[in-house]
Amino acid sequence: MTASAPGAPGEGGRPGARDIPVWDPLVRLIHWSVALAVLLNATVLDPEGRPHEVAGYAVAGLVAVRLAWGLIGPGPARFATFPPNPAAALRHLRHWRAGAGTVHLSHNPLGALMVYNLWLTLLALVVTGVMMGTIRFFGIQWVEEAHEMAFDWLMISVALHVGGVVIDTLRTGVPLVRAMVTGRKRVPAGARVR
Amino acid sequence: MTVLPTGPGGRRALSLAVLILLQAACAAFFLGDVLIDFEATAANDLAHVWVEGVVSLALVAAIVLQLIELRHVMQRTERAEQGIRAARGEMQALIGQFFDDWALTPAERDVALLVLKGIDNEGIAALRGTAAGTVRAQTAAVYGKAGVDGRAQLLSLFMEELFADDSPDDRAPTARTGSGNG
DSSP states (O other): OOSSOTTOSOOSSOTTOEEEEOSOHHHHHHHHHHHHHHHHHHTTSOTTSHHHHHHHHHHHHHHHHHHHHHHHSOGGGSGGGSOOOHHHHHHHHHHHHHTOOEEOSSOOHHHHHHHHHHHHHHHHHHHHHHHHTSTTTTTOHHHHHHHHHHHHHHHHHHHHHHHHHHHHHHHHOOOHHHHHHHSEEEEOTTOEEO | OOOSOOSHHHHHHHHHHHHHHHHHHHHHHHHHHHHHHHHHSOGGGHHHHHHHHHHHHHHHHHHHHHHHHHHHHHHHHHHHHHHHHHHHHHHHHHHHHHHHHTTOOHHHHHHHHHHHTTOOHHHHHHHHTOOHHHHHHHHHHHHHHHTOSSHHHHHHHHHHHHHHSOOTTOOSOOOOOSOOOO
């Protein structure tokens, strides 16, 4: 759909690629810190132990800051830039299959849904986790089950998230992992940007 | 890949972000602790828990203020970078305008630009693949057309232009001519 010829002048490199700053340091730090905490809690840390709890609290704080940042942060980090919109997500999915690639500077509509899903799941994990430490809910079956269900859903979500990142990177040509490390999206020449 | 920010504004934003996140992790931990203590403490001992709760909330308030500060730092950095970009563009336009006024030939323009960038005659000759004598002749032509007697004076023409352009917030001494590199 875009007017650009894909293999324009055979200049090898990426002549017109633009490096656009997208993710501020806070967003990047939160992303990788949460990923690390989840990884630690899911693998090496004893679920009964104190470090597991501390990591959980850290995730709660990180997500809370991110949510506040969604209100007062810079453009790409704001909720208003990527409102949860299932209809737009479906449309995005259809366009995906049709092969039209639009580069979204913030999250794409499908990615936005995943982001909200991840935040809610993490909060559910934290809330049920804290509940398990209280006298009132200690040892109550459904709380533990909810915590485990939330964890399972988080693992599924993480798998989908990583898959989405890989597919979007291949489709749009924007290296997304690099963007979350350096904060800049390298947008290929001629791509439609939103 | 530049993971770490380069400018002072970027570095400040990064350290602020790290600080905010450390405090947020602590605040979450304290608040969770307060909740659990609140439930586990007998009613007559609650004063202590309340104090803890208020302290935790103060920490949260501090974090919010720092978030706002971080936003300001980022906005200032962005504005400064825009200013630098604009100045760079204007400097280029200004140089081009001077060259036009002096009616430099394309070759002289190239040489003059390299002179402004601080490259010596041998370097320019090597870059342009010409003889050193040719470059000497070209620079002499440039100095003649510009009405200066050498490299330093050519540079000072542009420096003067920079100093003369007083911005509203420092309209102090504009007449800072002469050799002012202490």
